[in-house]
Amino acid sequence: MSLPLFLLSSFQAPNKKAEKKAGGGKKGKGKSPVVDALPPEGMTKEQLDEHIGRIREELDREREERNHFQLERDKIHTFWEITRRQLDEKKAELRNKDREMEEAEERHQVEIKVYKQKVKHLLYEHQNNLTELKAEGTVSMKLAQKDHRSQEMELRKDMRTQKVELKEQELANEEPAP
Known part of the structure; x- marks a missing residue:
């Protein structure tokens, strides 16, 4: 099974974060891009086996990264x-609170209106x-004044009568006895 050269050279190294997770944080531990100087047709069986091993490692690493990124995406x-x-x-909740506030304001305005009418x-x-x-x-003051005037007139009349009687008694007392 031989892969075209453009496929082999298109693999890229994973980013630093994925490299640290996959390789324990050590650089250069077989994590370089898979690019061989020889085309697959010119390689020996051992070289092809190594090449396939590297490609499989790269594939596994890419799958792990893909899974990691899918988890992150999820x-x-x-x-x-x-x-x-x-x-x-x-x-x-905000709409409900706004509606409650509007209803409370309307009730408040109605209550104010009712109190103003009261x-x-x-x-x-x-x-x-x-x-x-x-x-x-x-009316009661006018009646009281009328009563007062009538009482006053009555009292004046009584006073005159008393004065007249007093004069008569004085005159009667002044006359010599026969």
């Missing part, structure tokens, strides 16, 4: 999915009561 994808789900949940009604009732009390006060 982790990142899972993390992204979880984060996206959390973001969606937080957005939903205050208006109370002020109206207070004004009516005040007007009624003033009217009643004025």
Whole structure:
């Protein structure tokens, strides 16, 4: 089985990170790119066996790297999915909180409106009561004044009568007895 030369020369060395994981961190431990100076047709059986061994090692290393990167990709994808789900949940919570705040604000405005109407009604009732009390006060004051005048006139009349009687008694007392 011979591989074309362009395939053999296209293999690249793994990156430093993969090299450290795969080779225990030592450089140059058979991890160089697989490039042989001779074409496969000009190699001996031992050289071909070595060449195949190196290619298999490279293939295994590439598979390990591929598996590692797939795991990393899967982790990142899972993390992204979880984060996206959390973001969606937080957005939903935020929408719910916004809706609750709007509803609370509407309820608050309705309560304020109701209280304003109650205050208006109370002020109206207070004004009516005040007007009624003033009217009643004025009427009772006029009645009291009328009563007072009539009592005063009555008392003046009584006083005159008493003065007249007193004068008569004084005059009667001044007359000589016969």
